[in-house]
Structure formats: structure tokens, C-alpha cells
Amino acid sequence: MHVTVNEVMTREVVSVHHATPFKDIAETLIEHGVSAVPVIDDAGHVLGVVSEADLLCKEEFQELYYQEGYKPPLRARLRHRLSPEGAGMRDKAAGETAAELMTAPAVTIAATASVVRAARTMDEHGVKRLVVTGDGGILRGIVSRRDLLRIFVRSDADIVRTIREDVLERALWVETLGIRVEADHGVVTLSGWMDRRSDARIAARMAGRVDGVVGVIDKLNWKRDDRVWGV
Structure with a gap:
């Protein structure tokens, strides 16, 4: 990445x-x-x-x-x-x-x-x-x-491709059909659904570490809340 x-x-x-x-x-x-x-x-x-x-x-x-x-x-x-x-x-x-x-x-x-x-x-x-x-x-x-x-002058299309392929598909091994990745002048918006809440949080953090990303707007939803309560 x-x-x-x-x-x-x-x-x-x-x-x-x-x-x-x-x-x-x-x-x-x-x-x-x-x-x-x-x-x-x-x-x-x-x-x-x-x-x-x-x-x-x-x-x-x-x-x-x-x-x-x-x-x-x-x-x-x-x-x-x-x-x-x-x-x-x-x-x-x-x-x-x-x-x-x-x-x-x-x-x-x-x-x-x-x-x-x-x-x-x-x-x-x-x-x-x-x-x-x-x-x-x-x-x-x-x-x-x-x-x-x-x-920081990477194209938005290149940033979207990197997040989709390197973060979601290769690093997290998740199905990306239900996830929308958009970028506007380096600001990335993640939306859609993921199976687990923990994966959604990791995806947002990893997207923010991709070179060229200025910021991340996390709109991801999840089907299962797998967090440990009280933590």
C-alpha cells in the first residue's frame, strides 16, 4: 500500500x-x-x-x-x-x-x-x-x-483502486460488492455494509494509511457487532 x-x-x-x-x-x-x-x-x-x-x-x-x-x-x-x-x-x-x-x-x-x-x-x-x-x-x-x-497528488481513481484491491480484497479478504469507495481530492468516503464491525473499523484505519489519502469519512455499516463489551 x-x-x-x-x-x-x-x-x-x-x-x-x-x-x-x-x-x-x-x-x-x-x-x-x-x-x-x-x-x-x-x-x-x-x-x-x-x-x-x-x-x-x-x-x-x-x-x-x-x-x-x-x-x-x-x-x-x-x-x-x-x-x-x-x-x-x-x-x-x-x-x-x-x-x-x-x-x-x-x-x-x-x-x-x-x-x-x-x-x-x-x-x-x-x-x-x-x-x-x-x-x-x-x-x-x-x-x-x-x-x-x-x-499527495495521486489521482482519486488510483487511491480508490488501492483501497479496494490492497486493503479490502488482499489485506482483509472481504467481499467488496457491498462496499462503496469514493475519493474526492484525496478525501476517501467508505460506505456500504461489511459482515463484522471489527472489519469495518480496521478498513477505515487502513484506508487512512494509504499514501495520498488526506482524510477518511467512515460511513460503513456492519451486520454483526463482534466488539468485546466494556472494551
Whole structure:
């Protein structure tokens, strides 16, 4: 029932080799209008991500330590010199290739993962896009927040088909002749009759979890109330 990352991701991905020089990385970002690119090895395995921020470390450190007459505050100098984060920035400032400049490991998602898992991973790591990998960590694509929104522009007909076939027929094994499934701009209405009250409740809940469903209006009736009283 869930749409996978493979179905919504961008497949034509701009990437750089781990040996790509600083200047070529910068030109790649500018030419393609992107803020970051995956770094891969000879076999296409994802090693990390190099971003505008990674490249700008060099400029920042030039300003901090080499600009004539400039002396940053003591707190700033200590942060850059003593903190683990500052040490990493110093290394990137001295870096000349993608392998030396990149942030690793990259935040990745499997192509077979659901878009729900992708959204949660983005939220957990505070990123707007994920590198998509296949078997063995091979680069497959990029999935962004905008890509994830595609699930909400599924046609109403596709949503109705999914609920009828995947929820009612395959998951619940119920006869669908007496059940009406309608969708209007992602809002699903279930009506008609089911044998058991418990199945009707499950059907409504499962329909609400189908990708692209905005809401569910439950008008289902049942022939037998099989709930446990007092629960």
C-alpha cells in the first residue's frame, strides 16, 4: 500500500568522484544549480556528500587566519582550534579533493524504503534531501521533500483502486460488492455494509494509511457487532 522511494526519487543525479578537485566541485554545483552532490568511488558506492558549506570552510578559514589586519575574537579562535567540530572544519579548509572535503557518512535511504520512512529520516537528521542507494550502497538517486509530496497528488481513481484491491480484497479478504469507495481530492468516503464491525473499523484505519489519502469519512455499516463489551 505504501509508495516506495524508488517510485518518487530523482534518478538523474549529479555526483562527483572522490578524487574530483575543489575547483571542479564548485563548478559542478554552480553549473547544475545544486547545493550539494554525492561523492562516489570507482564502483559507484556512496562515500559521502560535499556541499557548498563544505567548500566555504576554506574561505572562512582564510578570513579567520590569513586576512591582513583581521583578528577574530578569542572565543571564535578557540572554537576553531580546540573543538572537534573546529578540527573537522580545519581539515576541510585544507582539503583539495572531494574525499577530503566531503561530509561522511552520507545520510542515505534505501530505494525500497517507504516514503514515510524517508520523511522520518529527513526529520531525524534535519535534512531536506536524502541520497538513495541500492544493493551494496550503490548510488541510485536523490529524494527530496518535494518528491515526497508527489504521493499527495495521486489521482482519486488510483487511491480508490488501492483501497479496494490492497486493503479490502488482499489485506482483509472481504467481499467488496457491498462496499462503496469514493475519493474526492484525496478525501476517501467508505460506505456500504461489511459482515463484522471489527472489519469495518480496521478498513477505515487502513484506508487512512494509504499514501495520498488526506482524510477518511467512515460511513460503513456492519451486520454483526463482534466488539468485546466494556472494551
